[in-house]
Amino acid sequence: MKWSFRIARIAGIDVxxxxxxxxxxxxxxxxxWITAKTIPAVLNGILFVLFLFLFVLMHEFGHSLTARKFxxxxxxxxxxxxxxxxxxxxIPREPKQEFWVTLAGPAVNLVLAILLFGWLVLTEGFISLSxxxxxxxxxIERLAIVxxxxxxxxxxxxxxxxxxxxxxxxxxxxxxxxxxxxxxEAFGKGFALIFGLIGLFTNPFxxxxxxxxxxxxxxESRSVQVKETFSGIPVKNAMLTQFQTLSPTQxxxxxxxxxxxxxxxxxxxxxxxxxxxxxxRKALLQSLARDGxxxxxxxxxxxxxxxxxxxxxxxxxxxxxQNCGCSTVPVFENDKIVGLVTMDNIGEYLxxxxxxxxxxPETQALN
Numbered sequence: 001m002k003w004s005f006r007i008a009r010i011a012g013i014d015v016x017x018x019x020x021x022x023x024x025x026x027x028x029x030x031x032x033w034i035t036a037k038t039i040p041a042v043l044n045g046i047l048f049v050l051f052l053f054l055f056v057l058m059h060e061f062g063h064s065l066t067a068r069k070f071x072x073x074x075x076x077x078x079x080x081x082x083x084x085x086x087x088x089x090x091i092p093r094e095p096k097q098e099f100w101v102t103l104a105g106p107a108v109n110l111v112l113a114i115l116l117f118g119w120l121v122l123t124e125g126f127i128s129l130s131x132x133x134x135x136x137x138x139x140i141e142r143l144a145i146v147x148x149x150x151x152x153x154x155x156x157x158x159x160x161x162x163x164x165x166x167x168x169x170x171x172x173x174x175x176x177x178x179x180x181x182x183x184x185e186a187f188g189k190g191f192a193l194i195f196g197l198i199g200l201f202t203n204p205f206x207x208x209x210x211x212x213x214x215x216x217x218x219x220e221s222r223s224v225q226v227k228e229t230f231s232g233i234p235v236k237n238a239m240l241t242q243f244q245t246l247s248p249t250q251x252x253x254x255x256x257x258x259x260x261x262x263x264x265x266x267x268x269x270x271x272x273x274x275x276x277x278x279x280x281r282k283a284l285l286q287s288l289a290r291d292g293x294x295x296x297x298x299x300x301x302x303x304x305x306x307x308x309x310x311x312x313x314x315x316x317x318x319x320x321x322q323n324c325g326c327s328t329v330p331v332f333e334n335d336k337i338v339g340l341v342t343m344d345n346i347g348e349y350l351x352x353x354x355x356x357x358x359x360x361p362e363t364q365a366l367n
Contacts, residue, residue, distance in 0.1 A: 004078050014076035015057065024081040025049060037278070051143055053079055055112060055150065059105040060084040066104035070097045075323070082208050089323050091220075093177060099169040102162050109151040116144035158195075159188030160216040181224045188217035229350060230315035238314055239331045239339030239350035245270045245327055246279060248298035254282055256293060266328035268337055269301045275330060275337060277301030307332055308341065318346055 004016040025046055032045035057079060058102040063086045064074035092098040119127050120141055127138050155163040162185050171180035192214035199206030219321045244258050246267045255267060259281070269277040279301045287300045306324040310333040321329050321343060331339040 001068050006076075011061070011065065013061070013074050016076050016078040018078055018080045020055075021079055022080050033271050048139065048142065051083075051139075052146055054145055055109065055143070056084045059108050059154070060086045062106075062108035063101055063106040064088070065131050067092070067101045072097075072101075072103065074122060082212055089160060090319060093102070095169040095173040098165060098172070102165040102169065105162055106151050109147040109154070113144050113147035116140055116147065119225070120144065155185075157187050157193060158191035158213050158217075159184035160220050160343070161188070161213065163189050164191075164217070178224055178228050181221050185217045185221040188213050192217070221309075222331065226350065227315045227318070229353065230318055230346075231313065233314040234310065235308055235331055235341060236310040236312045236333075236339065237315045238346055240313065240341070240342045240345050241339050243340050244338070246297055247271070248276055248296065248301065251293065252284060252295050252297065252300065253293040255279055255297060258287075259284075264338075264340075266326075266342075268340070269297055270337070275305075275307075277303045278305045278326070278328065278330070302326075305330070310335065310338055314346070314349075317341055318343075322347075329351050 003020070004018045006014050006016050008015040028045050028049050029042045032042045035041070057077065060077045064077065067074060067086075067088055070092060071088045072092060074088060078085045078087070092101055120138070125138055125140060142336070145316060154161055155166070157163040157167045159165065159168060159181075164187060168180050168184035171183055174180075192210045195206045195210035195213065199208075201208060237344060244262065244264055244267060246255060246258065246269050248269050248271055258267060259265065265281040267279045268275055269279055279297055283300050283302060287295055306320060306326055306329050308320065308329050308331050310331050317329060317331075318341075321341060322329075327342060329341045330337050331341055
């Protein structure tokens with residue numbers, strides 16, 4: 001996610017924080033100063049928010065570590081002013097898996113609330129709710145209540161929030177996955193409108209939540225529909241078959257000529273019949289700026305690359321392309337490179353198929 005940087009790596013998962021999170025801390029500190037006008041109150045407010053986002057992080061780890069049990073890795077977790085986002089390599093398609101992965105997050109908040117309330121019972125630390133506010137009252141009691149709020153709020157069936165995903169999982173156990181996603185999307189957008197109306201008349205923060213839910217629901221629904229469109233289609237139907245390769249002994253000047261002469265941006269690097277790397281446009285430009293165009297391609301190419309087989313399904317290769325952080329996947333058949341797959345040509349293939357579906361039966365017959 002842009003404008004984010006890593007602050008830790010826990011259990012093999014990068015923890016990132018978005019720069020706007022610091023704007024939230026400044027706003028909280030300012031709000032506490034306006035209310036109490038004391039430094040201890042400001043520090044108390046910031047400490048409360050930091051604990052709140054610690055619980056949000058633990059909530060996201062609940063999702064991530066449960067997903068790992070089902071063989072799904074998490075690339076990173078990013079903390080935003082409106083909450084946390086876990087970047088799973090893929091969304092579980094099996095309803096039972098999505099159900100348990102989704103509920104693991106709220107379950108963390110439930111356990112935390114029980115532990116905090118248990119501590120208050122043991123220490124007789126309860127105070128009247130009327131004495132609690134954002135700036136005053138027992139920190140432990142406020143944090144316990146916050147975990148209950150996080151638990152209840154996340155279970156609202158507003159897709160793609162946790163409650164919406166539970167709804168999708170329940171629907172998908174009884175109907176087609178795409179249809180289940182569309183119904184969950186409709187629920188999510190309905191709640192987004194409710195959040196938006198609440199935000200207009202009360203707290204503007206609800207407007208941010210409404211935007212997140214509306215956009216997120218639409219994006220995930222479209223993603224599911226695209227994957228369903230690709231389902232059952234072999235990658236050889238959509239790959240680029242006219243492409244150029246380079247040799248590791250060639251210079252970057254040769255790669256420049258190849259780029260200017262055609263449409264290709266990334267080049268498989270071949271040592272005879274063996275593929276030894278990929279020269280990406282990004283690596284080329286960085287090396288040109290640093291070392292000039294006389295450098296050998298072997299010193300610039302990426303030796304850690306992802307490949308696919310021609311008979312693999314397009315949806316699986318498209319997912320791999322998104323997860324590998326690369327822009328091109330070479331396709332092999334009988335140990336010989338036969339094509340390239342990029343997100344651009346996958347998009348073009350999708351548009352062509354959509355146009356064919358809208359065309360007349362006579363036109364489809366010609367194709």
